[in-house]
Amino acid sequence: MKGAAVKIGLISDIHCNAPGLRRALGLLDDCDEVLCAGDLMSQYRFSSEVLTIIKESGIRTIVGNHDKTILHAPAHPLRSSPTVDPALLQYLAGLPSTLSSTWDGMSIAMFHGSPWDDAASLSAHYVYPENVQDMRRVAQVKADIVVLGHTHRPFSARQGETLIVNPGSCGESRDPSGVLSCAMLDTRDGRVEHRYFSE
DSSP: OTTSOSEEEEEOOOTTOHHHHHHHHHHTTTOSEEEEOSOOSBTTBOOHHHHHHHHHHTOEEOOOHHHHHHHHSTTOGGGGOTTSOHHHHHHHHTSOSEEEEEETTEEEEEESSOTTSOTTOSOOOOOOTTOHHHHHHHTTSSSSEEEOOSSOOOEEEEETTEEEEEOOOSSOOOSTTOOEEEEEEETTTTEEEEEEEOO
């Protein structure tokens, strides 16, 4: 999709927090498209509102380990709960584990935890920018930009020719300050702007 977008919004780890998702999307209203790096749900909570927002907004998203737990853990109670809309559960099940595309001539690959995670596994690897070995391994992906989630920790860093970005979490802060985050990626120059907010 060369030339289809200049600014791409990045979100991740919503964890059923619909108000947080709405705040993040409001902060990214200058973006041409929004991508989500997974964990829309929480392990034992389901949000029809979050899935409806994602679906109706046309946000391209992948599943995270919490989503996979709901979908695939043996006898998971949410799959048979009368409070869960079967159509939305089916929508969640149809989301991919990874995403690759090209905008404005830049190739982007997105993973929830790491590129080497087993797609069938209910767990994911945590990649932090200070772990040089992991960062070098991520940079082996054939993409100009690699988007990750899972850690709830925002960062952007270059490893060789590869830009690695994590938008943090727009739904569940793991920072003592309680700050949530999303990010804007400008495909013209690879600039990343993290945008922070509080609930």
